Amino acid sequence: MSKSSDKPLSTTALAKSVNKEPRELFILLADSGWIEKQGERWRLTPKGEFEGGRYAQSEKYGEYIVWPVALTQHALFKRLPAAPLSASQLGAKLGIGGRLCNLLLAELGWIRSYRKGWQLTEAGALLGGQQRENERSGIPYASWPEAIEENSVLQRRTQQLLGEGEALSVDGRWRALDGHLLSSKEELLIDNWLYLNGVVHSTGHPLPFDGDGLADFYLPAGQLYLEYWGFDKTAAYLKRKLARQALYREHQLPLVEVTPEALDNLDEVLPRALLKQGLVL
Structure with a gap:
């Protein structure tokens, strides 16, 4: 009999095991060709099946994908530091809320307001941004590589937003955005x-x-x-x-x-x- 610690992990549980948000992991697995969206559900690709993914059944949720516990040590997860960030996750790193982060990114010209959400611009795409869509609502949004946090323009603009760095002008007054x-x-x-x-x-x-x-x-x-x-x-x-x-x-x-x-x-x-x-x- 298998030990409980060897029980396969759902994608959400797998994300928790590697200290990441479930949405980050779904995006990473999709970008890596392990899963793909078919209609409203995620399905395994041949690559995902090769890596040990299979289907399990739940009375409450129906069919869903599970993964072997050993997968937490897979080389793929070494890429997670560069996994896409939502505006909320990027904002948390910058010290601002997700909504304000989107507004700041729009002010920089990296996204634009679109269909109740946000559309990536060419400038944003050049910085590694990717266009996404909310699974339930279909509302568009952009995700970002973690490296964007180190972008000097974004850092300066965030400092100015928060009244830090160059926001304090020479004459003692504060220069707004x-x-x-x-x-x-x-x-x-x-x-x-x-x-x-x-x-x-x-x-x-x-x-x-x-x-x-x-x-x-x-x-x-x-x-x-x-x-x-x-x-x-x-x-x-x-x-x-x-x-x-x-x-x-x-x-x-x-x-x-x-x-x-x-x-x-x-x-x-x-x-x-x-x-x-x-x-x-």
């Missing part, structure tokens, strides 16, 4: 989010009433003003903040307010706040 100069790193993060999400905006925008007050941001599409209230808790700062809020109310100007606590979650906070003011992204 769109070239705007901001007075703080926090404002830069907001500016970069607006820019990557295609929200037209101006910075240091004059308020439409007497005085020399300037709004942090103005969004003309929704006729909205956006203010960032920082960490400063001094009496003088709080007094200015309350006075500014009172002016917005007095002149009935729509205002979106961002606090320091929201900066790590702009993808959740800003779409909701803008929608409440009638601006749909």
Whole structure:
């Protein structure tokens, strides 16, 4: 009788054994000619059968592919460090979310928005990107070689997105991805989010009433003003903040307010706040 440790592994279990995401392994096996997609299911190729793949049956899932445990030592898996990365996986390596990663890649011209997903451009293909399609929804997306993480252009752009490296300009102000100069790193993060999400905006925008007050941001599409209230808790700062809020109310100007606590979650906070003011992204 076989030991339980010799029990064949599903492709998902095999992926877990080699510390990779199942989707990565499916892509690697398909690219290596071991499996191929037929309709809605993966099928073994003669190469996959030669390597020990066979079919098993499950009452819940029906027929599926299993592999011998010894396969975890196969030379193929030495290629896994170069296995394709999704935007979420690449973003995790860069320190940003998957959605923001796609927006940054689009800003670089490596992908473009297409059919509710992303289409690889010629520039992206030259860097090793591959066009993929979600198995269930059919939504297109791009995958990337792990080497893309070391791309100097992507590294510089990511640093600028996060307010690192060259984002701090010579005169002490912060240069955003769109070239705007901001007075703080926090404002830069907001500016970069607006820019990557295609929200037209101006910075240091004059308020439409007497005085020399300037709004942090103005969004003309929704006729909205956006203010960032920082960490400063001094009496003088709080007094200015309350006075500014009172002016917005007095002149009935729509205002979106961002606090320091929201900066790590702009993808959740800003779409909701803008929608409440009638601006749909």
